[in-house]
């Protein structure tokens with residue numbers, strides 16, 4: 266984390282936090298950070314709070330406000346499966362738009378602050394320069410449309426909420442892109458008879474898309490950045506992602522380099538990869554607004570190397 270100056274004195278401490286979606290990638294990083302920093306926090310997984318249940322959300326936030334009148338709610342809950350959202354659009358909107366609205370309404374009513382997360386996939390990728398907060402969103406898929414609807418609901422119901430768009434997260438769990446590349450490199454799949462592999466007769470090569478570019482972002486670094494942005498008084502819409510940019514192909518190569526693994530990666534075009542949702546070819550986020558407040562995430566390569574070492578220790582050494 267690169268912080269260019271110290272926080273204003275009145276913001277030095279953080280209020281108690283209530284975290285939704287606590288078992289997800291960002292939720293896990295937030296909880297870890299709270300424990301490290303000894304911050305008062307209450308964390309609720311999907312099982313413990315379904316944010317689509319307006320009454321449950323309202324009751325929980327009312328109880329939180331009663332004990333923590335200036336508390337901060339962080340909504341890390343979302344339906345994040347981009348292809349799944351195409352198949353379940355109603356569910357995607359229920360969680361990403363209505364669920365976000367439920368939290369925003371209850372937080373505003375009880376005088377609680379709110380940080381809500383959104384995505385680079387609100388953009389269509391037609392730009393070739395990093396997207397600013399003021400650029401026009403035009404999502405290509407259901408996930409992006411549902412997240413944009415969530416942003417709009419949050420900003421109208423809770424005008425002082427901090428809404429942070431981020432991109433290509435990696436962290437806890439095995440379902441993020443770097444984790445899947447490690448899995449494939451360590452356990453190569455048997456060859457598909459239809460697609461002979463350059464790795465040899467029995468191994469299938471790793472394929473990674475070379476024409477989708479964004480900002481790989483460490484969930485741990487994002488968690489720190491979110492709290493720091495909030496402490497520095499950021500409210501409204503901000504972009505916050507790992508510094509730099511990469512294609513999926515470049516990201517896969519860096520994962521292998523960080524792990525010291527040899528495996529061949531074949532660069533493919535997104536159009537040749539069978540996915541249900543369209544994805545933007547370019548969704549690099551311009552984070553200058555956050556930088557203006559002294560908050561900048563580290564280069565994605567640096568956090569990726571730390572992540573890979575930790576992941577290998579946890580998942581391959583037991």
Ligand SMILES: NC(=O)c1ccc[n+]([C@@H]2O[C@H](COP(=O)([O-])OP(=O)(O)OC[C@H]3O[C@@H](n4cnc5c(N)ncnc54)[C@H](OP(=O)(O)O)[C@@H]3O)[C@@H](O)[C@H]2O)c1
Pocket residue numbers: 285286287288289290291292310311312314315316317340341342343344345346360364382383384385412430431432433434435
């Ligand atoms: N992952 C990325 O690459 C990425 C990129 C850009 C922006 N973001 C945004 O960053 C935020 C955090 O993403 P993440 O990667 O940490 O997501 P994640 O790992 O998928 O975690 C999301 C969590 O939300 C939970 N959840 C789903 N529906 C819920 C509901 N109705 N009520 C309560 N919890 C529910 C999920 O639980 P179940 O699994 O049990 O359903 C999961 O634990 C999201 O707003 C996401 O849109 C993510």
